[in-house]
Amino acid sequence: MRPSDRRDHLRSALVEAAERAIAAHGLAGLKARDLAQEVGCAVGAIYTVFPDLDALVLAVNVRTLALIEAAVAATPRPAGRGEGAAEDLVRLSLSYLDFAAGNGPRWRALFEHRMAGGAPPPDWYLAEQVRLFRYIEEPLRALRPDLDSAGTMLLARSVFSATHGMVSLGLDEKLMSLPREVLRAQLETLVGALARGLLMPREDAGSPPVIPGPGSGARDP
Amino acid sequence: MRPSDRRDHLRSALVEAAERAIAAHGLAGLKARDLAQEVGCAVGAIYTVFPDLDALVLAVNVRTLALIEAAVAATPRPAGRGEGAAEDLVRLSLSYLDFAAGNGPRWRALFEHRMAGGAPPPDWYLAEQVRLFRYIEEPLRALRPDLDSAGTMLLARSVFSATHGMVSLGLDEKLMSLPREVLRAQLETLVGALARGLLMPREDAGSPPVIPGPGSGARDP
Numbered sequence: 001m002r003p004s005d006r007r008d009h010l011r012s013a014l015v016e017a018a019e020r021a022i023a024a025h026g027l028a029g030l031k032a033r034d035l036a037q038e039v040g041c042a043v044g045a046i047y048t049v050f051p052d053l054d055a056l057v058l059a060v061n062v063r064t065l066a067l068i069e070a071a072v073a074a075t076p077r078p079a080g081r082g083e084g085a086a087e088d089l090v091r092l093s094l095s096y097l098d099f100a101a102g103n104g105p106r107w108r109a110l111f112e113h114r115m116a117g118g119a120p121p122p123d124w125y126l127a128e129q130v131r132l133f134r135y136i137e138e139p140l141r142a143l144r145p146d147l148d149s150a151g152t153m154l155l156a157r158s159v160f161s162a163t164h165g166m167v168s169l170g171l172d173e174k175l176m177s178l179p180r181e182v183l184r185a186q187l188e189t190l191v192g193a194l195a196r197g198l199l200m201p202r203e204d205a206g207s208p209p210v211i212p213g214p215g216s217g218a219r220d221p
Numbered sequence: 222m223r224p225s226d227r228r229d230h231l232r233s234a235l236v237e238a239a240e241r242a243i244a245a246h247g248l249a250g251l252k253a254r255d256l257a258q259e260v261g262c263a264v265g266a267i268y269t270v271f272p273d274l275d276a277l278v279l280a281v282n283v284r285t286l287a288l289i290e291a292a293v294a295a296t297p298r299p300a301g302r303g304e305g306a307a308e309d310l311v312r313l314s315l316s317y318l319d320f321a322a323g324n325g326p327r328w329r330a331l332f333e334h335r336m337a338g339g340a341p342p343p344d345w346y347l348a349e350q351v352r353l354f355r356y357i358e359e360p361l362r363a364l365r366p367d368l369d370s371a372g373t374m375l376l377a378r379s380v381f382s383a384t385h386g387m388v389s390l391g392l393d394e395k396l397m398s399l400p401r402e403v404l405r406a407q408l409e410t411l412v413g414a415l416a417r418g419l420l421m422p423r424e425d426a427g428s429p430p431v432i433p434g435p436g437s438g439a440r441d442p
Binding site: 155162 | 391414
């Protein structure tokens with residue numbers, strides 16, 4: 001093997017070992033010594049391919065983001081303005097719940113990981129996070145065509161945060177967990193209500209609420 | 222001082238010292254040795270008034286819950302069914318944001334604390350948590366008078382979880398923080414939409430959406 005191939009090989013082996021450790025025991029389960037032992041290298045060799053353990057965690061987290069993307073990408077696309085988009089937001093939230101419930105420790109690692117010294121994550125990592133919000137932006141554009149792209153992105157983030165709050169607290173066995181089916185029904189109720197509420201113009205917009213009926217742009221008064 | 226007075230005094234001094242430590246540095250800042258030094262007792266004396274440090278953390282957390290209650294109780298009560306209740310849910314979410322932003326470490330301690338050995342928190346503590354949800358239940362009863370008390374309580378928990386998700390991720394400087402004013406505006410948009418959406422009957426209820434106008438039960442078609 002050429003030195004560069006050997007480095008690539010070591011890098012992959014370390015990411016895979018770190019991924020297994022995080023999936024089994026969460027971030028707290030990640031120890032440089034254990035990783036070195038598992039891939040058969042010296043502890044110091046880790047730092048020839050990663051500047052620090054943070055970089056290794058980010059490499060695992062970006063793979064977790066890709067798994068979430070694969071899970072939500074399987075959710076059908078919105079049919080158009082109205083209930084289709086609302087149903088789509090609900091389906092996205094249920095895919096997210098299923099992923100979180102099935103991949104607890106590595107999902108929690110996305111939110112528990114903090115860069116050493118309080119540094120923000122690098123831009124390439126943030127870009128991967130933002131890419132996932134696109135799946136939420138699509139139905140939101142159907143619900144709120146009046147928003148510009150920055151407004152849609154911000155709203156997608158907020159819808160994600162609200163969904164994440166329900167999933168995160170609802171799955172937390174030490175805090176206030178709910179039976180899975182109850183949590184699914186609550187997501188359907190709340191995310192559905194949120195979507196229908198977004199579709200309605202605000203009272204302060206000065207116009208009466210307009211509710212589009214199935215298959216039509218708006219119901220005539 | 223009688224022995225029982227001395228115990229009460231030690232207990233109060235320890236809770237206050239623990240509260241200061243958590244408010245300054247979060248749960249990670251709580252060390253039995255530092256507490257003992259601050260109140261001028263032996264480390265072992267802590268365990269004559271608290272069975273373990275968990276019990277001391279719960280004593281602090283229940284005071285934090287009382288502070289949150291004081292903050293949200295200052296939020297005006299709902300005026301009735303319709304926009305009044307929606308505005309009230311928005312105001313409750315903004316009070317929660319203000320409390321969280323102003324009391325970061327002790328607010329986060331409510332969610333970070335885990336009982337030793339993975340035990341659930343004691344019932345008296347859970348009852349204090351549930352009591353806070355009543356503030357959310359009140360406007361929800363106005364929005365969804367069709368729900369029974371268990372359904373309203375569950376929905377209140379979910380509305381709290383969604384709001385908490387937005388506040389928690391929006392204030393997290395290491396993850397995806399938002400400027401405070403942007404976060405306020407997003408809470409107004411999302412919690413407002415959620416409330417308006419809850420007011421509307423579901424499509425699958427088989428009846429057309431009914432939106433109450435200001436001051437009337439429902440707008441005639």
